[in-house]
Amino acid sequence: MKLVIFDVDGTLVDSQAHIIASMAAAFAEADVPMPERETILSIVGLSLPMAMRELAPEVDETTLGRMIDAYKATFQHLRMAQGAAASPLYDGAEDTVRRLGARDDVMLAIATGKSRRGLTALMAGWDFADLFMSTQSADDHPSKPHPSMVMTCLMDCGVSAQDAVVIGDTTFDMEMARAAQVPSIGVRWGYHGQEALLSAGARTVLDRFDQLDAALDEIWKD
Structure with missing residues (x-):
């Protein structure tokens, strides 16, 4: 076999539009500038905590946790609102x-x-x-x-x-x-x-x- x-x-x-929108919410939650689109897409494939740490190396652990939660919440909201069209x-x-x-x-x-x-x-x-x-x-x-x-x-x-x-x-x-x-x-x-x-x-x-x-x-x- x-x-x-x-x-x-x-x-x-x-899923790139879904990912970019969710990252925008995450960086807005932390009030830090969001990286360029190409930079964000370059880390797709990593687990979310590792990807977020790569993109926001300057934030503390508490802020990083808030960013991860904001990403997850936005991702889920978009998925529920758009269904299969989201990805x-x-x-x-x-x-x-x-x-x-x-x-x-x-x-x-x-x-x-x-x-x-x-x-x-x-x-x-x-x-x-x-x-x-x-x-x-x-x-x-x-x-x-x-x-x-x-x-x-x-x-x-x-x-x-x-x-x-x-x-x-x-x-x-x-x-x-x-x-x-x-x-x-x-x-x-x-x-x-x-x-x-x-x-x-x-x-x-x-x-x-x-x-x-x-x-x-x-x-x-x-």
């Missing part, structure tokens, strides 16, 4: 997941920096959610690029590292895969660029979801 482990934000769903699936994502999920030799999993509550709420809107055999979130593991989420996916599915692949849009995903000794594939439509993904260990970087099957076959051909 083979295992495909997907990142979520920037890989399966386009739409990228073109080709659903078709790809369904196609891979229909294969007898492939299992699917998720490793995301989202909270468990956020992941559960997002997947509640997917009628293909039951195709994922293991779903790992930031609430239960150290932040990416620690390999814990990938290692748990491997154990849950009974698959060895050489028979798995991590699909993600950030260097944190590639570094997480490398730490778990799992090959990785990057995607260009997310938050980190092609050169950064290749430098972090991606075997290849996709321009479109319909290129994934061939990329998987190439990695698993031996």
Whole structure:
């Protein structure tokens, strides 16, 4: 059996507008200037406490906690108000997941920096959610690029590292895969660029979801 482990934000769903709006609320709560959009998107994939600390290194722990709470509250409010429109699936994502999920030799999993509550709420809107055999979130593991989420996916599915692949849009995903000794594939439509993904260990970087099957076959051909 083979295992495909997907990142979520920037890989399966386009959540950047949701993230930027939530960060704006967090920085307003602390009354400190918000970083540039590109800077904020560069930390997507980290757990929220680590991401917030990266973006606001000057604030004290109490203020940081308030910022995290403000982010979570705004994120949840937008999700409830907008539903699936807050984090739409990228073109080709659903078709790809369904196609891979229909294969007898492939299992699917998720490793995301989202909270468990956020992941559960997002997947509640997917009628293909039951195709994922293991779903790992930031609430239960150290932040990416620690390999814990990938290692748990491997154990849950009974698959060895050489028979798995991590699909993600950030260097944190590639570094997480490398730490778990799992090959990785990057995607260009997310938050980190092609050169950064290749430098972090991606075997290849996709321009479109319909290129994934061939990329998987190439990695698993031996």
